[in-house]
Amino acid sequence: MNRRKKKNGRRSAQSLVVMIVILGAMWFASAIRARDEANAAGESRTTEPTGQTDNTIAVPGGEQMLAVVTNPNLRGVDVEYAGMIMSFNPSMHVPNWVSWELTESETTGHAKRFNKFMADESVEGCAETWDYNYSGYDRGHMAPAGDMKWSDEAMRQTFFLTNICPQMKSLNTGAWKRLEEKCRQWAKADSAILIVCGPVLTDTLKEYIGDSRVAVPERFFKVVLAPYANPVRGIGFIMDNGRVEGGMQSAAVSIDEVERVTGHDFFACLPDEIETKVEAECDFPFWSNIKAKR
Structure with missing residues (x-):
């Protein structure tokens, strides 16, 4: 009698195990079907881009377009510094x-003006502070300190002499400064702009200053791109x-003209159809009337 009970108990346990295995297999098959259906639905949802209108043109990220x-x-x-990248010429010093992105939020910040020029000893050919002494030229920022208020480090690094050129005071405190201020206004209006500027080193340079013989440019350029505007637009100076x-x-020109004069190629990663159109433009009245968002 006891042996029969034990045998029947073993059979019941085996049946229960079989039932659990069958139910588990059925649940697993159902889960696989549900996953496949969800994936298929997800693929169909992502076929069309979201958050864009037919008039919005996708452009590469700002960091990609900073390269020249x-x-x-x-x-x-x-x-490369915290807030800017550059190609530094060790022969001309x-x-x-110099290239950087300026966003709306970066036009303000906590960083106080550093106001102390210094050599970057890690960069070959960097000028020394005394090269500018009694030269008659200002130490002219390419990337302005006023665009780096968002970071103490970025602000400080704009005072490296790698970011500086000999500029006449009438330029440094005149049209060049007004253009810097205008760029901040454009960044506020368009959320972000990309800026590249520097000396025109293809000119025949006739003057040098200091023991390092720092080249004195006869002209300077600046190009500005609003990559997130609709449509994308650009201008040069x-x-x-x-x-x-x-x-x-009077200084406004197309980006194409700046490329012709300098020999540089700007915003090369833009889609060709956009680059061709944007770099041929020079609509200063339109840019001049752009107002910062309130």
């Missing part, structure tokens, strides 16, 4: 170009190293 193809006839050392007669408007 430097004129191959110029010596250049790539340098000035940058070939070329200014004499002195008083700019007619101000910013």
